[in-house]
Amino acid sequence: MGAPAQSLPTRILPAEEAMDEAVRLLASGEPVAVPTETVYGLAADATNGDALARIFEAKNRPRFNPLIAHVSSMAMAERVGVFDPLSRQLAERFWPGPLTLVVAVRENTLHPLCLAGLSTVGLRMPQGFTRELIERFGRPLAAPSANPSGALSPTTAKAAYDGLQGRIPLVVDGGPGTVGVESTILKVEEGAIRLLRPGGLSVEEIESAVGLPVQRAAPNAAIEAPGMMLSHYAPNAAMRLDATEARANETLLGFAGTPGAALDLSPSGDLREAARNLFSFLKKLDAEGASTIAVAPIPMAGLGEAINDRLARAAAPRH
Ligand code: TXA
Ligand code: MG
Secondary structure, three states: OOOOOOOOOOEEEEHHHHHHHHHHHHHOOOOEEEOOOOOOEEEEEOOOHHHHHHHHHHHOOOOOOOOEEEOOOHHHHHHHEEOOHHHHHHHHHHOOOOEEEEEEEOOOOOOHHHHOOOOEEEEEOOOOHHHHHHHHHOOOEEOOEOOOOOEOOOOOHHHHHHHHOOOOOEEEEOOOOOOOOOOEEEEEEOOEEEEEEOOOOOHHHHHHHHOOOEEEOOOOOOOOOOOOOOOOOEOOOEEEOOOOOOOOOEEEEEOOOOOOOOEEOOOOOOHHHHHHHHHHHHHHHHHOOOOEEEEOOOOOOOOHHHHHHHHHHHHOOOO
16 A cells, blocks of 8 residues: 555557557556547456556546446447436437446446446447457446546647656557547436536537437536546646636636637637647646636537536636
């Protein structure tokens, strides 16, 4: 207990060359950082307790926080989780993609460390390299974001490497995430769709696809996605939100052409572009030594809900 993580050399391999090595490492119980359309994930065999323990150690992640299990097909998802008709409809419409569905877990399928004691599991089918990797591996991969617990999620291989080097053997470089914020987490209960975490799939898109309202939690409701602690996704700099100009010693992160901004999340006011840029721009301003990052107001529509959620967490009091 408490021993510092063993330092080991961390390689970065381009996705085109990494498949065999990634499969080999996963099969031997090692965690591997992998690209997804949302953020980079730190993946390990979701049925292997030792492999899962390595994820928690590498990230220094609290064990009460369950992991999302990633699947490559609906058949694999149904082997692990119990799908009601509405959850199945959502999966068929939006997978592969930036959506996680919380469903009842089937017993003796995933290791308990993946579930943190819950009787439900968060399932997601990612796009691209990682979906192919799961298909090759043949079992679900648990993967939280590939960052030390509490830090900004990585949207590039370099960012994943910077956070976890010396703690994992391999980062697979699949280029920057096309969505840039983590998946939207939904749970269907008694025929109603509940939003557990806003993310890369907007509520508007979900509502228009299924013709049902998505219910948001009341502001003071108990935390239902156990990872949704208030302070999270934090840069080193202090944060001030809804800023219309930079005060002394502040660096301004703009949106839609904010005058005087050091960086602009989307000069044209495109919320998808802003989501893609959010974590890498915060990291860049942090690396440049900003003491306070002042962020321009971001509209709440579409992906603005996820962006504002992450900004509020980045700005929350730290512990
Ligand atoms: O886009 C994403 O979702 C990325 C990529 C790598 O897939 N993953 C990700 O994982 O963001 P992580 O561990 O950083 O966030 C997972 C969230 C946590 O807040 C966790 O508490 C919640 O999902 N979660 C997992 N299983 C759950 C369950 N059974 N019920 C409620 N929340 C759950
Ligand atoms: Mg995370």
